[in-house]
Amino acid sequence: MLGGMNVKLIDQKLVAECLKMPRAIELMKSAYADLTEGNVDSPLRTALVNEGGTVLYKPAYGEGAGIFCVKVVSVFADNVNKGLPVTPGIIVVNSAETGMPLAILEAGYLTALRTGAATGIATKVMAPEDSKVGALFGTGGQSRHQLEAMLCARSFERIYVFSRQEANAIRFCQDNRDIAGDCELIANPDRKVLKECDVITTSTTSPTAVFSDEEISDRVHINAIGSLGAQRTEISAETLLRSDVVVDQRAACLAEAGEICLMRDAGLIDDDYCPVEIGELILGKQCLGERNKPTVFKSVGNAAQDLVCSAEIYRYALDQGLGVDAVL
Amino acid sequence: MLGGMNVKLIDQKLVAECLKMPRAIELMKSAYADLTEGNVDSPLRTALVNEGGTVLYKPAYGEGAGIFCVKVVSVFADNVNKGLPVTPGIIVVNSAETGMPLAILEAGYLTALRTGAATGIATKVMAPEDSKVGALFGTGGQSRHQLEAMLCARSFERIYVFSRQEANAIRFCQDNRDIAGDCELIANPDRKVLKECDVITTSTTSPTAVFSDEEISDRVHINAIGSLGAQRTEISAETLLRSDVVVDQRAACLAEAGEICLMRDAGLIDDDYCPVEIGELILGKQCLGERNKPTVFKSVGNAAQDLVCSAEIYRYALDQGLGVDAVL
Known part of the structure; x- marks a missing residue:
């Protein structure tokens, strides 16, 4: 009975x-x-x-990925006062062929990376091709990856960085110059620059809209990836109502995205409100209309994102002989 | 952002x-x-x-345990032909105070141990105090722990071991002499000995009853822990209908235990059939009647069992400085 299972440990650095x-x-x-x-x-x-927090278990499987995975991620707000991550997590990978556990991955970096990558693909698919000017709201743990994804998706000349704490925006611009290349990062400019922006990404925990509808242009593309939960929104109803709204997964966003739930609660949209899924754009099953109004991509995050990333990371580590091989 | 989380790895041997x-x-x-x-x-x-199998995610939390845990266990039948465990599993332990991942445990041994321990407590609580003669049906991966648990619960003089394959019963008796002490293990006797048995434990994958109601005595206590699923039963309806039936968890057994579901499907019990929970016996909220009929303990297994065992094992390993400390 006593035998060993080999499990590869993939730490944050290796991820x-x-x-x-x-x-x-x-x-x-x-x-x-x-x-x-x-x-x-x-x-x-x-x-x-x-009483201290929540532990979430998010499993996923897809034939294409060739693995099963589950993300075990905690949300303990008071961890910030203990010098601990507020949302620590790991991912367990199991083989699609045998069900055997294959790997344990640190999940915090992966989550930030794939949430950035969501903004990346949405920007590629939805933002004006000639986008030159961007804005980023929020300078927390997700924001570096949001910035990097924007830079991957379009050739920005400058990106404005907004934070409620001016010092945070300044530090963020300094800390992230390494990935910005020729793109200028500008901390907390006058808000009238929002009118120039081709792309705005919001990555905050704000309960209410971080800009008003009057501040933005008609051709802007917005990525709204922050403010988790049905009672928080980063985008105003005015903007949402006149925009093409695209979501990561319809059922999840109708249930969990404050941007949508709060409009429904206020009677501003009908019960049959049906935003397009970004997968429908990618597959060519839907397309955006003419660019005479804003577009909004709203993501609440999906285990399918963790699944493809975990599969890729595990295979890469395996092929390259990386990671710590443990026996259980 | 890049930092490390310490996670203790507890392999099967250490469990x-x-x-x-x-x-x-x-x-x-x-x-x-x-x-x-x-x-x-x-x-x-x-x-x-x-198409190859199933991966199950079974989370649990209890204030008393002081941890969160999830068991990730796979069921891939063809693994037996690949020299792999059919139900490989691991358990992830998270802190109740901070949500931080604390440990990864091999789950196969723990599952067999706690399933044995279920039989152990049921035998202690339900079997005649003077039980001397036992029987064990099934000689698979769970059976050694079933035997050990019976031996812990009562002072058996002899235990009969039944297997469809005679050689398996003989080998099982040889292999488990080390834990039997003064108790004699007897492989595949004439089935008429079942009448003498004070305790019968069934740990098989049989789809149908492994003994008939005529074969057993009126004072026997039965532990039925095998035959997973609503379509399989180890115990005959005749026995169940005249016995005091006790379950690990009412809702789970009404939904998943073939012993009960098949009787309901056949119209032998009403929809309001309400077996006692073993927790009710332990807490003194219910008691067994006079010993003029058999008692049956049916368990489908519960994550609460994994939870208490994982907490104990993690604490012990921590206190003793055991296990491999990995960084993620």
């Missing part, structure tokens, strides 16, 4: 080494197409709650 | 070292009491399926 943003953006393209076509099984996550 | 059967039986007592009192949260498991 970062195995998967770079350009490839992650390609992976999101197939992940979203698979999601729309029903080729990936990502059932409702399970949540366990105590 | 076996950290938790022995007598203590596991004690833990089952509190696990079942907690389950009945609603002190443990073990939501419906999630299953992902492909």
